[in-house]
Amino acid sequence: MAKEPSDVMDLEDRDPNKLNQHLQVSWEDVIGEPASIRSPECAWSVSNQCFKLSKNFCYVCLSVVCAPVTAFCLGITFACLSFEQIWCRTPTLRVWKISCASIRNFVAVFAHAIIIPCTSACGYFWSEIKVKTHAISGDVDEKKDDVLLV
Amino acid sequence: MAKEPSDVMDLEDRDPNKLNQHLQVSWEDVIGEPASIRSPECAWSVSNQCFKLSKNFCYVCLSVVCAPVTAFCLGITFACLSFEQIWCRTPTLRVWKISCASIRNFVAVFAHAIIIPCTSACGYFWSEIKVKTHAISGDVDEKKDDVLLV
Amino acid sequence: MAKEPSDVMDLEDRDPNKLNQHLQVSWEDVIGEPASIRSPECAWSVSNQCFKLSKNFCYVCLSVVCAPVTAFCLGITFACLSFEQIWCRTPTLRVWKISCASIRNFVAVFAHAIIIPCTSACGYFWSEIKVKTHAISGDVDEKKDDVLLV
Numbered sequence: 001m002a003k004e005p006s007d008v009m010d011l012e013d014r015d016p017n018k019l020n021q022h023l024q025v026s027w028e029d030v031i032g033e034p035a036s037i038r039s040p041e042c043a044w045s046v047s048n049q050c051f052k053l054s055k056n057f058c059y060v061c062l063s064v065v066c067a068p069v070t071a072f073c074l075g076i077t078f079a080c081l082s083f084e085q086i087w088c089r090t091p092t093l094r095v096w097k098i099s100c101a102s103i104r105n106f107v108a109v110f111a112h113a114i115i116i117p118c119t120s121a122c123g124y125f126w127s128e129i130k131v132k133t134h135a136i137s138g139d140v141d142e143k144k145d146d147v148l149l150v
Numbered sequence: 151m152a153k154e155p156s157d158v159m160d161l162e163d164r165d166p167n168k169l170n171q172h173l174q175v176s177w178e179d180v181i182g183e184p185a186s187i188r189s190p191e192c193a194w195s196v197s198n199q200c201f202k203l204s205k206n207f208c209y210v211c212l213s214v215v216c217a218p219v220t221a222f223c224l225g226i227t228f229a230c231l232s233f234e235q236i237w238c239r240t241p242t243l244r245v246w247k248i249s250c251a252s253i254r255n256f257v258a259v260f261a262h263a264i265i266i267p268c269t270s271a272c273g274y275f276w277s278e279i280k281v282k283t284h285a286i287s288g289d290v291d292e293k294k295d296d297v298l299l300v
Numbered sequence: 301m302a303k304e305p306s307d308v309m310d311l312e313d314r315d316p317n318k319l320n321q322h323l324q325v326s327w328e329d330v331i332g333e334p335a336s337i338r339s340p341e342c343a344w345s346v347s348n349q350c351f352k353l354s355k356n357f358c359y360v361c362l363s364v365v366c367a368p369v370t371a372f373c374l375g376i377t378f379a380c381l382s383f384e385q386i387w388c389r390t391p392t393l394r395v396w397k398i399s400c401a402s403i404r405n406f407v408a409v410f411a412h413a414i415i416i417p418c419t420s421a422c423g424y425f426w427s428e429i430k431v432k433t434h435a436i437s438g439d440v441d442e443k444k445d446d447v448l449l450v
Contacts, residue, residue, distance in 0.1 A: 032165030054225030182315030189363030204375030
């Protein structure tokens with residue numbers, strides 16, 4: 001039973017994996033009046049009720065009408081995707097890995113024979129770079145004399 | 151009840167999430183006379199009252215007339231947005247993640263087989279760079295001789 | 301009462317938020333005679349009085365006649381601006397944030413699948429850079445012989 005985590009359905013916590021945490025659509029997340037300007041309490045309360053009722057009613061209607069159909073289509077989609085991944089994509093990846101492993105050997109041999117000698121020789125272009133460090137103890141900001149004043 | 155934070159409505163703090171902190175429209179935020187120039191007190195007070203009354207009256211009218219309708223439309227908007235995000239966008243993201251996970255395997259295998267041997271070999275171009283640190287104790291700024299002076 | 305800071309009006313400090321600190325229009329900010337050149341005291345005093353009287357009279361007239369009307373219009377402007385910000389702009393920003401949050405997920409998945417493997421592999425181009433520290437105790441600058449001198 002522990003392997004099928006959705007056998008016992010949790011009706012309270014419906015987003016255990018935090019998929020839609022960015023979906024912040026409560027009244028406090030959308031509308032806020034700062035302290036310097038205020039609408040009357042009646043308008044504020046009525047607007048709050050309008051927002052909540054329309055949002056909840058509309059979402060309930062949508063979820064009742066469309067959610068089962070959507071979930072049905074999603075189920076089919078994920079079944080096909082799973083089949084394609086398990087039976088086609090992963091075996092193809094194994095073929096690809098085996099092919100590339102042998103190709104890498106060819107490329108590595110080629111690189112050691114042709115590329116590395118050339119680039120190593122060209123690398124002597126940088127061989128004379130020297131970095132000398134010198135700690136300066138005196139002042140750095142010399143005040144510029146104001147040439148307009150004597 | 152604790153899950154619906156707006157059940158008990160706070161009529162005082164109407165912007166708990168600091169959505170509109172930039173909206174500074176009080177008299178002190180808009181008008182200020184410096185110490186060096188002053189209008190008479192009557193003009194200052196009357197202007198202050200005009201500002202406050204017109205601002206509050208206009209905002210109250212707007213919020214009473216338009217706010218509930220706006221809130222109603224916002225509710226519908228956010229309901230549709232939530233439905234779209236929860237039932238379409240997030241499942242699509244899951245499909246996208248699964249597809250990209252397998253694509254990444256193909257790309258990584260390709261990179262290890264073809265790209266890395268070549269770039270590693272080309273990297274020998276930099277192999278002769280040596281940084282030698284040398285502490286110089288004397289002066290660094292040698293003064294250039296002024297060729298105009300003997 | 302404490303939330304409405306302008307209930308008790310301060311007739312002395314009329315710019316608590318330092319909005320117009322740059323407006324330095326007193327006599328001392330505009331006119332100044334250095335020590336090396338002086339006008340007669342009568343001309344200096346009369347000019348000072350002319351400046352102050354004309355400045356104050358003109359500003360008082362303007363503020364008595366125009367300030368209340370201007371304040372009235374400003375109040376309406378800020379009320380409309382506040383309504384637009386609170387009820388339209390901020391909710392639209394929330395919709396924009398939610399949409400972009402999900403788009404970011406798609407883009408990040410794409411980057412991890414396609415871009416990062418390629419750029420990581422290309423990064424091996426720099427893999428041969430080595431910093432060797434070596435303390436040199438002698439002189440470094442060997443003077444090149446001047447081939448033009450024997």
